[in-house]
Amino acid sequence: MYALLATAAEPAAVELQLWDDGGSPASDVRKVAAASLAGAVRATEREHRPRWVWDRAQHWYPGLLAAGTRVERCHDLALCQAILLHSQFTAGTGYRQRARALPPEDLPPAAGPDTAQGSLFDQPARNAGWGLDAVAAELAAQKTAIASSTHPARLSLLTTAESAGALVAAEMQNEGIPWRTDLHRRLLDELLGTEPPDHARPPKLEALAVELRAALDAPALNPDSPQDLMRALHRAGIDAKSTRSWELQEYQHRAIGPLLAYRKLSRLFTTNGWAWLDQWVRAGRFHPEYLVGGVVSGRWASRGGGAMQIPKQIRGAAVADPGFKLVVADAAQLEPRVLAALAQDSAMAAAGRDKDLYAGIAAQGFGGERAMAKVALLGAIYGSTSGESGRLMPQLTRMYPRAVGFVEEAARAGERGEQVSTHLGRSTPPVSEQWRAGQRSSTADEQRRAESAARSRGRFTRNFVVQGTAAEWACCWLAELRRRLRALAPEPALLPDRALAPAGGAPAGTAITTRPELVFFLHDEVMVHCPDALVGAVTEIVHESSRVATRLLFGRIPLEFPVNVTVVDSYADAK
DNA sequence: GCACTGAGCGCG
DNA sequence: AAAGCGCGCTCAGTGC
Structure with missing residues (x-):
């Protein structure tokens, strides 16, 4: 059972269409205003448990999630097309000729509860979206390409896992990593000193700059300028050929100590300092955006806040809500x-x-x-x-x-x-x-x-x-983990939606949902924000999902993919 | 003022 | 010890 989802010709309207697996034409066409999309999807999901087919999960799903609607399965045409266009397995299928150009990537997010009130001019790109015919045609082309490829089972698994990944990504983005602003600020206070006004250099950083200028006898030195720094180092008799920290470590000079310390703290200040907190943490959650398949190899990339480079230094701010734990797991080697x-x-x-x-x-x-x-x-x-x-x-x-x-x-x-x-x-x-x-x-x-x-x-x-291939294993692991977590706690998290919660209601960091949620994924590592009572069950699910992933990818092989699981309050204590 | 590159460094 | 893969982010510097 498929349910197709597409933009209609008119802005602010979408169409749903149900398909049985034989691909027979529409048996149930619903045309709905964007404002009621979430309700229509919820009803369809309840009655039919379909696989949603849409141009991009990233354009539909965040709006649905914001309106409290979760989707069980999907087929993401854009992600799958990207795979099938280049795959050697489909080289002889003619898919490259049949594939349709995708709607532009910068379509506005779809159909949240508010979008119907927006003016037509707010969503000019909607007109360029796909209609139902295009969605159906592209789906058929992709199914044909997979079926007639040299490895149908493998490509089928890959496209299914990739599409599930798109759902996980949107859900994690919606959920966010629990982030304690107060702890993060305390950390910054300790390492950098009191926050100065107007994004000026914080006290401890400024003190190091002063010390460095004195040590190099360079009163006007800007320590953030590699060129400036290089000249000053050479004048002081340090003939390094770059100013990289690991190279400077080798030199004995009273400037090296303060310089390395400056580098470290400067990095913290500029990348994960107060400005980062203001920009990326809302209501006790860090909400990065994940780009599924954003790396050529199929790994995910991310955008916003540097989610894939959270330094160990600040992981102490990622702390589970009261009554919850962080179940942090990574695949060993x-x-x-x-x-x-x-x-x-x-x-x-x-x-x-x-x-x-x-x-x-x-x-x-x-x-x-x-x-x-x-x-x-x-x-x-x-x-x-x-x-x-x-x-x-x-x-x-x-x-x-x-x-x-x-x-x-x-x-x-x-x-x-x-x-x-x-x-x-x-x-x-x-x-x-x-x-x-x-x-x-x-x-x-x-x-x-x-x-x-x-x-x-x-x-x-x-x-x-x-x-x-490691990214494929991880994606299967993640998809299976998601499936089992849903089965473990099937009640949708509709107890009051964070977006709809009254202003000044629950303080930042207070538990809103009561089910375990995937909140972070990084190449070979996942984090589940998990109610205390379910920690044992979730730990078992994490292990079992890794066995399933191995089986799905490689069949029965004499090799395991063990997973290290730690249950912690603070991310700093994982591993 | 904007877009771009390189240096440097954080993560796996 | 500091090479070899994949990223994102910030700042300085450059060119328009």
Whole structure:
């Protein structure tokens, strides 16, 4: 059962259409004003449990969530099209010719309770949206492409997981990470001093700048200017070739201490200081925007507030509401395990029999040196040629010829300008004509550049197959986790919607929902904001979902993907 | 004034 | 010890 959702020709109106799985024409067409969309969707969801088909979840779902409506399943045409257009698995299906151009990405968010009051001029782009016919046609084209591809089951899983990811992303965005403004401010106070007016430099930072200028005998130095700083360092006899912290560490000079301290605090002040709090934290929640499949490899990206770079320094401000815990889980050595599975390297799988794959590898051939094993393995996945990991490669190759051979092959294909694919069929974009032309260059200088470009692309494709497949595993994990969390606590969280709560009602950070909610996801890590009573059940679900994800991707294999779970009040205490 | 790049650094 | 993958964000600096 599908339910199609599309913009109609008139602004501020949308259409729903139900489809049975045979793809027979509309059996139940509802045309609704945007203002009542949430109600119509809720009713349809209750009666039919359909898979919603829409151009982009990101344009419909936030509005529905704001109006208290959750959706169980969907097919996100934009995300799936992005996969199918480039996938090597669909190369022979003719989908590229049949695919329809998507509506522009900057359509306004759909159909919240307020949108009907907006003037027509508020939503000019709505007219450019898809109608039902276009939605139906694109869905049919995608289904055909998947069915006639070289790996229908894999692409079907990938598009389903990606679409579920779109739902998770919107829900997490809506929910937000519990964020204690008071704790964050206390932290800033301790590290930076009292907040100065007008975004001026805080006291402790200013003091370090003064100390630094004195140490370098440069009274006008702007420590935020790399050029300015470089000149001052050289005058003081420090002949560093960059001003990177790790390089400056090597020098003995009384300016280095204050400079490194300044760097660290300046970073905190500018990126995650008071301005960040004002901009990104509302009502005790940090609401970043997630971009599903925003990275070429299929990883998610994010926009707003730097959600994927929350420094360890401030994680103490992410604290569960009273009566709740944070269940924080991360997949142990996800990428190396993915490599072992992809390459079907049973020696490496054996090393991962216990929870710590690196320790297992160290025991098999690096004299028990875990750090060495880790550097070597990551070097293989990233394409390192020099340094310690480069030196360890021959040893690693002797131990795991299949695993190393697998990434080597991906690298060689990339160097030849070929595409490579993840396990489920996300492929690298084809190389540009410019790249290809560069490879045919004649002069010695051009040839050196071409070889360097080829090696660089080899490192990219080498990493792509592993990172991208790891992203697929994580997406399946997340989707299964979401499904099971819904089954655990099926009551929708309609107790008063945060957006509708009376002003001055619940203070920031007070519990509003009573069900466990996914609130954060980062590559191989998830966070569930979980009522105390459900912590045990949720922990079990997290583990079980990882087993399901492994099964879905790889079938029955002699390798597990263990997950580390910690139950904490504060994110700072996770791991 | 705006768009862009590079340096630097946070995360996985 | 400081190379090799993928990002986002901020500031300085540059070019228009």
